[in-house]
Amino acid sequence: MSDVSRRRFLGLLGAGGLVGAAAGAGAMRIGDRDGVSLDSAVAFDGPYQAGIITPAQDRLHFAAFDLTTTSRDELIALLKDWTVAARRMTAGLEAGPGGAVPQNQDVPPEDTGEALGLSPSQLTITIGFGPTLFTKDGVDRFGLASRRPAALVDIPPFPADDLNPAISNGDLAIQACSNDPQVAVHAVRNLARIGRGRAEVRWSQLGFGRTSSTSTAQATPRNLFGFKDGTANLKLEDPTLLRDWVWANKEDDANAGWMHNGSYLVTRRIRMHIETWDRAPLFEQEMIVGRDKGEGAPLTGVKEFDLPDFDVKRDGEYVISRKSHVHLAHPTVNDGAELLRRGFSFTDGTDGLGKLDAGLFFICFQRDPRKQFIPIQKRLAANDLMNEYLKHTSSAVFACPAGTKPDEYWGQALFS
Amino acid sequence: MTKRSFLAVIPVAAALFASGCVSTAGGNNKVEASESQCKSSVSEIAAGTHRFQVTNNGQKVTEVEFLTPDGRAVGEIENVGPSTTRDLTVDLEPGSYEIACRPEMKGFGVRTPLKVTGTNTTEPLDPALASAVASYRGYVDEQADLALTRTKDFAAAVKSRDVEKAKALYPSSREPWERIEPIAESFGDLDPRVDAREGDLEEGVRWTGWHRLEKDLWVSGLQGDSGEIADTLLADLGELKTKVTEVDLKPAQISEGARALLDEIATGKVTGEEERYSHTDLVDLNANLEGSKRAIESLRPYLESKDKALLESIDERMQSAFNEVALYKSGDSFINYEQVNETQRKALATKIEALSEPISKVTGVVTNK
Numbered sequence: 001m002s003d004v005s006r007r008r009f010l011g012l013l014g015a016g017g018l019v020g021a022a023a024g025a026g027a028m029r030i031g032d033r034d035g036v037s038l039d040s041a042v043a044f045d046g047p048y049q050a051g052i053i054t055p056a057q058d059r060l061h062f063a064a065f066d067l068t069t070t071s072r073d074e075l076i077a078l079l080k081d082w083t084v085a086a087r088r089m090t091a092g093l094e095a096g097p098g099g100a101v102p103q104n105q106d107v108p109p110e111d112t113g114e115a116l117g118l119s120p121s122q123l124t125i126t127i128g129f130g131p132t133l134f135t136k137d138g139v140d141r142f143g144l145a146s147r148r149p150a151a152l153v154d155i156p157p158f159p160a161d162d163l164n165p166a167i168s169n170g171d172l173a174i175q176a177c178s179n180d181p182q183v184a185v186h187a188v189r190n191l192a193r194i195g196r197g198r199a200e201v202r203w204s205q206l207g208f209g210r211t212s213s214t215s216t217a218q219a220t221p222r223n224l225f226g227f228k229d230g231t232a233n234l235k236l237e238d239p240t241l242l243r244d245w246v247w248a249n250k251e252d253d254a255n256a257g258w259m260h261n262g263s264y265l266v267t268r269r270i271r272m273h274i275e276t277w278d279r280a281p282l283f284e285q286e287m288i289v290g291r292d293k294g295e296g297a298p299l300t301g302v303k304e305f306d307l308p309d310f311d312v313k314r315d316g317e318y319v320i321s322r323k324s325h326v327h328l329a330h331p332t333v334n335d336g337a338e339l340l341r342r343g344f345s346f347t348d349g350t351d352g353l354g355k356l357d358a359g360l361f362f363i364c365f366q367r368d369p370r371k372q373f374i375p376i377q378k379r380l381a382a383n384d385l386m387n388e389y390l391k392h393t394s395s396a397v398f399a400c401p402a403g404t405k406p407d408e409y410w411g412q413a414l415f416s
Numbered sequence: 417m418t419k420r421s422f423l424a425v426i427p428v429a430a431a432l433f434a435s436g437c438v439s440t441a442g443g444n445n446k447v448e449a450s451e452s453q454c455k456s457s458v459s460e461i462a463a464g465t466h467r468f469q470v471t472n473n474g475q476k477v478t479e480v481e482f483l484t485p486d487g488r489a490v491g492e493i494e495n496v497g498p499s500t501t502r503d504l505t506v507d508l509e510p511g512s513y514e515i516a517c518r519p520e521m522k523g524f525g526v527r528t529p530l531k532v533t534g535t536n537t538t539e540p541l542d543p544a545l546a547s548a549v550a551s552y553r554g555y556v557d558e559q560a561d562l563a564l565t566r567t568k569d570f571a572a573a574v575k576s577r578d579v580e581k582a583k584a585l586y587p588s589s590r591e592p593w594e595r596i597e598p599i600a601e602s603f604g605d606l607d608p609r610v611d612a613r614e615g616d617l618e619e620g621v622r623w624t625g626w627h628r629l630e631k632d633l634w635v636s637g638l639q640g641d642s643g644e645i646a647d648t649l650l651a652d653l654g655e656l657k658t659k660v661t662e663v664d665l666k667p668a669q670i671s672e673g674a675r676a677l678l679d680e681i682a683t684g685k686v687t688g689e690e691e692r693y694s695h696t697d698l699v700d701l702n703a704n705l706e707g708s709k710r711a712i713e714s715l716r717p718y719l720e721s722k723d724k725a726l727l728e729s730i731d732e733r734m735q736s737a738f739n740e741v742a743l744y745k746s747g748d749s750f751i752n753y754e755q756v757n758e759t760q761r762k763a764l765a766t767k768i769e770a771l772s773e774p775i776s777k778v779t780g781v782v783t784n785k
């Protein structure tokens with residue numbers, strides 16, 4: 001199998017979820033170029049949290065939590081308990097040492113059991129702190145207001161936003177990614193279980209197929225518009241760009257030294273009007289995206305990774321429209337700003353009007369949303385031809401702290 | 417009443433049964449049964465969990481039981497057909513047993529003795545737990561009495577067709593039941609008879625009990641048989657009063673009861689399903705919470721010595737839950753639950769959820785393993 005066709009094969013698997021989970025996992029292993037099994041474990045501890053530049057897994061369960069406790073000590077205890085459980089689960093262990101089937105039958109098990117017998121499946125669990133953790137309704141519940149990073153701004157409203165507050169924002173976020181959906185759900189479920197009485201689930205989102213690649217070793221998957229997504233994404237193989245655009249630096253903000261080596265996470269649940277999109281002729285779809293559908297090449301190029309040339313005209317018109325998605329999102333029109341995108345496709349049943357409630361759960365990581373997501377989205381919301389087919393229904397922003405040492409808990413530096 | 421709550425007592429029973437005898441199952445024991453024979457491959461065996469291969473060599477369907485001297489079957493397998501072999505796993509405490517093979521599954525059958533050796537693993541109850549049982553038993557008796565007294569007045573109002581009076585007495589008649597519901601529910605069919613909601617019952621089963629009268633009083637008007645339903649309710653509560661005095665109460669049932677009451681709130685009360693016509697859910701909810709608190713009270717001295725941090729966490733969250741419920745007090749009772757909006761219901765649910773977590777850990781402390 002040539003590289004190109006293998007990539008295509010993988011792209012289809014990733015984007016469409018065309019095969020069942022078990023068959024998919026087996027098939028995908030064939031295509032893993034690094035020889036890293038998609039069943040394997042990803043290290044939990046390290047300078048950065050796993051789940052950001054980790055090669056994007058195929059499944060997502062994202063959950064935002066609100067704290068029900070107002071005690072700083074209980075919050076710290078929760079983060080400690082979560083870290084221990086997350087460290088265990090990412091290693092393929094049960095959430096608590098007592099396990100799903102404890103010796104003592106009179107206690108509720110410390111693991112819910114549905115991941116017994118499943119491999120780690122490259123599970124990563126990533127935590128983020130929302131603006132409301134620092135101040136909520138003007139109240140500094142946990143004595144953290146002075147540590148709020150300046151970059152952790154509330155995401156401003158954009159034109160045509162249709163945000164549902166019930167599925168937006170949150171005090172804490174957990175992003176669980178895995179190549180097995182049950183492993184990801186198990187992780188969120190057990191953290192929710194451990195959090196009960198201290199934190200409750202505010203909203204959660206499942207994603208069934210990755211829509212970005214975050215490593216050059218990965219094939220570019222397709223989103224529900226049927227186009228390759230994330231071709232020009234930031235990739236783990238380019239540490240200079242990651243330093244400049246993904247990782248927060250202690251020099252950035254004197255109040256938020258604790259965010260050094262962390263990253264800011266923005267999520268947007270984007271409903272896609274796939275029914276009207278499916279009726280659009282191919283030339284229109286390609287004009288909107290700025291790439292061709294088959295290969296994923298920019299309309300001015302031939303191969304997927306050819307760079308777009310926005311100055312090429314044909315019959316007096318730009319070949320890549322100034323209002324195409326690829327142009328508006330491109331670093332050259334955004335003062336060089338780039339994002340590490342890590343989104344997933346979703347379908348959440350139907351909308352009650354005979355249509356699928358489907359779309360993209362957009363996830364991006366960055367050094368500073370004020371310089372990256374917000375200006376880029378402002379430009380897209382105002383001009384993108386694709387907007388006719390999109391509706392943003394949820395929005396959230398979180399500060400994801402740095403990674404942990406084996407004896408540390410998530411966000412420890414914030415509390416010291 | 418919920419289907420789920422029947423289950424609440426099962427884990428306790430199972431756990432208590434299994435306690436102390438977790439030795440590995442021996443697999444090669446055999447019982448051969450026929451019309452004239454009940455032959456065991458062993459006549460003496462060490463205490464623990466054992467598997468027996470039961471073979472029916474006879475012509476008729478049989479059953480095999482392991483009986484204690486007072487005739488209790490600690491293990492039995494029914495419907496073993498001719499020329500078939502089935503497996504039976506039994507937990508055996510030290511003592512003398514009889515294996516009974518009963519052709520056609522009736523009569524005395526053929527019996528053979530089995531001696532189980534070893535030391536008795538049933539330890540005497542910790543004194544603090546013994547007094548917890550005594551204290552909680554007193555509470556259950558008292559509440560069963562109170563249920564009967566209050567329901568007498570309620571039933572009288574229904575029978576005299578005084579709708580306003582009956583409506584006023586309805587919620588308080590249910591309070592004692594709601595406080596001890598998990599114990600009351602352990603008496604099999606009593607619970608559906610007195611506390612079934614419309615739609616809970618299988619087709620063809622007559623709907624009786626409080627909620628039938630609730631619908632009559634609030635929705636459909638008193639029916640021809642409303643008085644009869646009231647009498648039946650009273651008789652059933654009389655039965656409850658007798659049964660609670662006979663129940664063999666274990667400490668773990670107290671702690672599991674405390675937990676089950678909160679589960680009742682979380683699944684039936686906070687949602688407004690329990691009192692869907694009268695909307696007196698807050699009265700039930702408060703009574704559930706009181707019952708849970710009283711169960712923990714009886715265990716307090718024990719918990720104080722075994723896990724003080726857990727008890728403190730329960731106390732704090734219990735108080736916080738009561739404070740939340742108190743927001744809706746109105747005179748001696750509570751406001752109509754329809755006046756409690758979604759945000760307020762969620763706040764209630766959150767407090768109950770927070771309390772449920774430490775309470776779910778009490779049984780593990782009580783059984784001390």
